[in-house]
Amino acid sequence: MIPDIGLIALIIAFGLSVYATLLSVNGGMSKRPDWVASARNAVVAVFALLTISVLSVVYSLNALDFSQAYVADVSSRAMSPFLRITALWGGQQGSVLFWAWLMAGFVAVVVIRKWDADRELMPYVMFVAMLTTTFFVGVVVFITNPFTKMWLVPGAQDLVIAIFQPLNGQQYIPADGSGLNPLLRHFGMIGHPPTTYLGFTGFVIPFSFAIAALMKNDTASDQWIRTVRRWSLVAWIFLSIGLILGGRWAYDVLGWGGFWGWDPVENAMLMPWLTGTAFLHSVMMTEKRGMLKKWNILLIILTYSLSLFGTFITRTGVIGSVHAFSKTALGPAFLIFISITFLGAMTLLMMRWSSLKAEHELESLFSREAAFVLQNMLFLAITIAVLWGTVFPLITELFTNTKITVGPPYFKKVTGPMFLALITLMGITPMLAWRKQTLNKLLSRLAVPLAGALITAIAWALLNPKSPAISLFSIAMAAFVTLSILAEFWRGTRIRMSTRGENPLTALLKLVVNNRRRFGGYIIHLGVIMIALGFIGDAFYKLETQGTLSAGESLTIGQYSLRFDGLEGYMGSDGREIVEASTVLFKDGKQVKVLNPRRDYFVVQQQPVSIAGVYSTPGEDVYVLLVGWESISNQNTTFKIYVNPLINWVWIGGFVLALGVLIGTWSQARGRSEATYSLKNQPEDVATSGSVVVPGIGD
Amino acid sequence: MTRNRLLLLVLFAAMASLFITAKVYAQDPAPTPASATVPSDNEVNLVAKKLYCPVCPNTPLDVCETQACKDWRAQIRDQLASGWTEKEVMDYFVTQYGERVLAEPERGGFTSLVWMLPLLIVALGLVFVGLVLKSWRVSRLSRPLVQTETQTGTGISKQILDKIEAEIRKVD
Numbered sequence: 001m002i003p004d005i006g007l008i009a010l011i012i013a014f015g016l017s018v019y020a021t022l023l024s025v026n027g028g029m030s031k032r033p034d035w036v037a038s039a040r041n042a043v044v045a046v047f048a049l050l051t052i053s054v055l056s057v058v059y060s061l062n063a064l065d066f067s068q069a070y071v072a073d074v075s076s077r078a079m080s081p082f083l084r085i086t087a088l089w090g091g092q093q094g095s096v097l098f099w100a101w102l103m104a105g106f107v108a109v110v111v112i113r114k115w116d117a118d119r120e121l122m123p124y125v126m127f128v129a130m131l132t133t134t135f136f137v138g139v140v141v142f143i144t145n146p147f148t149k150m151w152l153v154p155g156a157q158d159l160v161i162a163i164f165q166p167l168n169g170q171q172y173i174p175a176d177g178s179g180l181n182p183l184l185r186h187f188g189m190i191g192h193p194p195t196t197y198l199g200f201t202g203f204v205i206p207f208s209f210a211i212a213a214l215m216k217n218d219t220a221s222d223q224w225i226r227t228v229r230r231w232s233l234v235a236w237i238f239l240s241i242g243l244i245l246g247g248r249w250a251y252d253v254l255g256w257g258g259f260w261g262w263d264p265v266e267n268a269m270l271m272p273w274l275t276g277t278a279f280l281h282s283v284m285m286t287e288k289r290g291m292l293k294k295w296n297i298l299l300i301i302l303t304y305s306l307s308l309f310g311t312f313i314t315r316t317g318v319i320g321s322v323h324a325f326s327k328t329a330l331g332p333a334f335l336i337f338i339s340i341t342f343l344g345a346m347t348l349l350m351m352r353w354s355s356l357k358a359e360h361e362l363e364s365l366f367s368r369e370a371a372f373v374l375q376n377m378l379f380l381a382i383t384i385a386v387l388w389g390t391v392f393p394l395i396t397e398l399f400t401n402t403k404i405t406v407g408p409p410y411f412k413k414v415t416g417p418m419f420l421a422l423i424t425l426m427g428i429t430p431m432l433a434w435r436k437q438t439l440n441k442l443l444s445r446l447a448v449p450l451a452g453a454l455i456t457a458i459a460w461a462l463l464n465p466k467s468p469a470i471s472l473f474s475i476a477m478a479a480f481v482t483l484s485i486l487a488e489f490w491r492g493t494r495i496r497m498s499t500r501g502e503n504p505l506t507a508l509l510k511l512v513v514n515n516r517r518r519f520g521g522y523i524i525h526l527g528v529i530m531i532a533l534g535f536i537g538d539a540f541y542k543l544e545t546q547g548t549l550s551a552g553e554s555l556t557i558g559q560y561s562l563r564f565d566g567l568e569g570y571m572g573s574d575g576r577e578i579v580e581a582s583t584v585l586f587k588d589g590k591q592v593k594v595l596n597p598r599r600d601y602f603v604v605q606q607q608p609v610s611i612a613g614v615y616s617t618p619g620e621d622v623y624v625l626l627v628g629w630e631s632i633s634n635q636n637t638t639f640k641i642y643v644n645p646l647i648n649w650v651w652i653g654g655f656v657l658a659l660g661v662l663i664g665t666w667s668q669a670r671g672r673s674e675a676t677y678s679l680k681n682q683p684e685d686v687a688t689s690g691s692v693v694v695p696g697i698g699d
Numbered sequence: 700m701t702r703n704r705l706l707l708l709v710l711f712a713a714m715a716s717l718f719i720t721a722k723v724y725a726q727d728p729a730p731t732p733a734s735a736t737v738p739s740d741n742e743v744n745l746v747a748k749k750l751y752c753p754v755c756p757n758t759p760l761d762v763c764e765t766q767a768c769k770d771w772r773a774q775i776r777d778q779l780a781s782g783w784t785e786k787e788v789m790d791y792f793v794t795q796y797g798e799r800v801l802a803e804p805e806r807g808g809f810t811s812l813v814w815m816l817p818l819l820i821v822a823l824g825l826v827f828v829g830l831v832l833k834s835w836r837v838s839r840l841s842r843p844l845v846q847t848e849t850q851t852g853t854g855i856s857k858q859i860l861d862k863i864e865a866e867i868r869k870v871d
Contacts, residue, residue: 256762263757291835362835370832377824385817392804392813400809405751407759407802414817546740608764627764638740 003068006056007147007163010097013049013104014141016042017134021127028123028216036123040111043126046133047108050101057094057146061087067173069161070094070146076179076604078574083185089193090180092315092330093146098194099311100136103201107133110205110231118227124212129204135337143330150174182576182602182609188249196242196269200307202235203276207304207345210297214348217355225283225296230665232280232300237661239273244531244654255610257623257642258538259650262411267390268310271383275303278379285372289434293356295376297349302383305342312338364436371429378422385414412539420474423532426525427481430488449487453480464541471540478529478536485522492519512663520664527660530653537620537646544642546627551634554586557641560622561586562595564639569632576600576609581626581637585615597626597639620645738779746775746785749803753796760800 020042027035057070061084066072074087074094089095107129115122140146151160151169160166183189206228213224246266247259260266279299285292312334362369389406396404431437431445456479457472467475489508492515496507512519547555549564556562565582572578580598584591595613602609615622621644628638747761752768760768771792778788792800804810 255764256759261757362832365832365836369835373828373831377828381817381820381824384820388816389813392810393799396809402809403797403799404804404810405757405799405802406804406813407751409749409803410813414814418821544741544744546744548740610764628769640740 002056002059002063003065003147006053006060007145009049009052009056010137010141010145010147013046013053014134014137016046016049017104017130017137020046021130021134024123024130025127028127036126039123039126039130043104043111043130044108046130046137047101047104050097050104050137054088054097054101057097058085058088061085061094064177066175066177067149067171068146069148069150072150072174072177074177074180076177079179079185083180083190086190087180089197090184093140093144093148095193095197096136096144096315096330097140097146099197099201100133100140102194102197103129103133103136103204106201106205107208110208117223118209121209121212121216121224124215125208128208128211128215132204132208132341139330139333143333178604179575182600182605182607183253186249186253188245188247188252192242192245192249195238195245199235199237199239199242200272200311202231202238203272203300203304203307205231205235206279206300210300211345211348214297214345214352217352222286222290222293225286229283229287232276232283233661233665236273236276236280237658239269239276240657241654243269243273244650248651251647252612253609255612255625257542257544257612257625257640257644259534259647260538262389262408264390265310265314267386267411268306268313271386272303272306272310274379274383274386275299275306278376278383279303281372281379282376285369289369291369292373292376294349294353297356299376299380301342301345301349302380305338305345306383308334308338308341362435366432366439366442367436368429368432368434371425371432375422375425375429378418378425382415382418382422385418386411389414416539419532419535420470420477423474423477423481423529426528427477427484430522431484445487446484449480449483452483453477468540471536474532474536474540478532481529482526485525488522489519516663516666520660520662520666523660523663524657525660527653527656527658530649530656532653533646534648534650534653537644537649541645542642544640546638546640548628548636548638550636555639555641557622558643559588560641560643561589562624562639562641564634564637566634567629567632567637572600575604576602579626579629579632581613581639583613583624583639585613585622585624595622595624597624599626616648618648621647736780738776742779743772743776746779746788747772749785749789750792750800751802753792753800759802 020039023035023042024039027033027039059065060068060071061075062081064071064075064077064084066075070091070093074091075084079087087094089098107126110129111122111126118125145163148161148163150172151162151166152172153160153166153169159172160169162169165171209224209228243266246269250261250266251257251259254261276299279296282292282296282299286296312331316331316334364370389410392406393404396402427449428446431442453476457476460475461467461472489511492511493504493507496502496511497504500507502510543558545555545557549555551564551566554561554563563584563586565584567579567581569577569579578598578600580596583595583597585593585595593615595615597613598611600609600611601607610625610627613624615624621642623642623644625640625642626637627640630636744761748759750760752758752760752763752765753771754767755763755765758768760771775788778791783791789801798805798810804813806814
């Protein structure tokens with residue numbers, strides 16, 4: 001009964017998606033506001049109907065309605081109600097429905113909000129966004145339908161999976177489901193898919209606006225860029241958090257002591273993040289200086305296409321990977337849709353090429369503009385390098401018939417230097433003014449951060465004498481960026497203190513509150529540096545050792561030693577066999593923590609999961625894995641220990657990123673525009689730049 | 700201006716040097732020599748780390764937990780114990796299971812392409828950035844300031860006019 005309601009809602013949603021797509025563009029072209037209004041209502045209805053559909057799946061998952069093939073696949077009696085609900089995105093069918101629902105949600109919010117600024121554009125925005133939504137709802141209806149049942153058909157070897165009863169078919173209802181993949185039963189994997197999907201689907205909004213502006217040939221006004229800024233940031237932060245949660249999951253569950261493995265699926269997520277980050281920066285060039293218009297549109301097309309590509313890789317398992325836990329006939333449909341999206345958008349961009357002229361020219365190569373362009377190039381170059389490394393095994397197989405692996409060493413060696421260059425630019429660029437910068441002024445502003453960076457590097461080298469040169473340079477650059485950002489906070493606070501007589505705390509708070517975009521951006525940069533520290537620690541200072549111990553013996557690594565006390569085996573509550581070791585960790589001879597690394601074996605799924613014993617401090621983690629034993633006894637038990645320096649800064653950095661985005665997107669009070677230092681000093685800008693005249697540009 | 704350009708050149712050179720240092724560092728770590736006694740787990744893992752499991756998708760051999768991988772690690776231990784060098788072990792695995800066991804693609808033959816393209820992209824990217832910036836600046840210098848905007852008969856710039864028109868449309 002409940003699944004039937006979900007199925008009917010889903011089918012009506014598909015029909016209405018098609019309706020909204022066709023009607024919105026027709027209404028826009030033939031200037032029929034009533035058609036556009038009807039399409040708008042249809043968009044809201046699609047979201048409402050998909051909500052019903054999603055809720056019905058959630059209901060079935062929780063109620064353990066094993067007549068549903070999807071429920072039997074991902075839910076089971078042993079799972080807690082919470083896990084049963086998260087199983088919505090634990091398998092193919094549910095996750096594509098979930099994806100379509102999120103996307104419809106984004107589109108509905110966009111069409112419900114006020115249209116004033118973009119009235120002309122909205123029908124086209126709706127058209128583009130609903131075209132994509134229609135595709136996804138269509139995939140749910142026709143290819144990965146979550147409302148299928150299982151049927152026993154005489155003569156057929158396997159169960160037939162279908163919605164309607166096949167000829168002579170008899171419904172099969174198992175007594176229990178297979179349950180969620182054990183690897184996915186972790187908070188990181190519970191938060192990771194929704195945030196990632198919000199990030200992926202969120203980019204449909206800026207993409208739709210960009211394409212709508214091209215279709216309407218309304219790119220001269222750049223209004224769309226102001227409208228989508230906040231949407232892009234929201235999509236970006238969700239994608240960022242999704243990446244970090246995915247890293248946390250890998251660290252806790254996959255048992256290899258790291259958080260980023262350059263796996264194809266990770267790369268698929270990283271690529272839209274890279275181009276999306278470039279886009280967030282390049283739109284600033286358009287807002288403030290009227291530059292890079294074509295480039296913006298190119299970047300958002302790439303970001304969105306790469307988001308689709310990411311879904312394609314994750315959901316079809318086209319490149320074999322630990323993440324791709326499913327395989328279906330989804331591939332061709334996706335590939336065709338991605339090609340149409342990408343080629344269609346690019347064709348449109350080419351057609352409008354000449355209308356997208358930059359408004360301003362450059363006064364000096366030594367300016368913030370030049371730094372932005374260089375930064376954008378680096379982001380794109382990293383994206384291409386990652387894409388190339390990810391698809392290269394397929395290319396090799398195609399041309400030489402040899403299977404090869406492109407593993408982490410490639411990605412580290414190729415992208416590492418480029419990331420380092422980006423970080424360097426991150427420190428310099430805020431010190432550069434728009435248009436031009438005199439060298440003396442720049443040097444005077446860089447002096448303190450550079451000196452600080454040098455001191456940090458020397459101190460670091462003394463503390464870690466075996467540091468390779470490149471790691472010292474990385475640490476120096478991280479210090480340089482941090483100091484140059486803190487210097488901005490300090491400068492602004494001091495000015496407020498002296499001109500307005502405010503106390504330091506008020507001055508700092510008001511500085512941030514009155515310049516949310518600027519200082520929100522700086523806070524995001526600080527978060528990025530923290531994450532970079534985690535990568536520096538991982539790349540240069542990670543230690544590992546492995547050894548086999550009998551009870552009472554110890555294994556030493558760096559300042560730490562681990563004593564093995566015993567091993568025991570027992571049954572877990574949800575069908576897992578647990579083997580757990582008792583160990584004690586000592587630092588410099590003093591006991592710091594009792595650790596119980598274990599190995600859980602999920603009997604039904606035949607899936608082992610390593611759960612590390614971790615001693616975590618802000619400086620480093622000691623990560624202990626139980627990797628082997630001969631028998632459950634107190635002898636010959638093998639442990640692997642990793643010391644992961646600075647790793648916790650990745651997670652802390654994630655929170656700081658979110659804080660920065662929150663500040664940066666917080667709405668400014670009405671009618672007040674944000675002061676931009678760089679433009680203030682240059683009065684001629686008022687005459688030439690459109691951006692200064694427009695109120696509310698900071699919003 | 701020339702001083703600025705010089706500084707820019709230095710910056711570019713510094714970035715280029717990052718690549719070189721990275722490469723030098725990459726070749727740096729020396730493999731542990733095989734000792735006469737039974738090699739330790741760490742010595743085995745040092746080799747296994749550079750190999751991928753020949754059967755599981757995307758799993759380095761040193762962390763792979765399947766029985767097959769345990770056997771392969773035991774095999775590496777035996778090979779090291781009988782005096783094989785790291786290179787000999789890796790060559791053996793490549794002959795036995797194909798190039799896919801190498802974590803890092805080889806720098807010769809077809810797979811050298813994977814290394815060359817990123818370098819090419821960065822080089823082209825830098826040239827492109829240089830050309831774009833140069834074109835922006837030249838047009839600036841060759842024309843007086845006012846002509847950077849489309850002028851209309853009224854002497855008001857086209858952008859301002861557009862804005863006024865947009866406002867009028869809104870009132871309508």
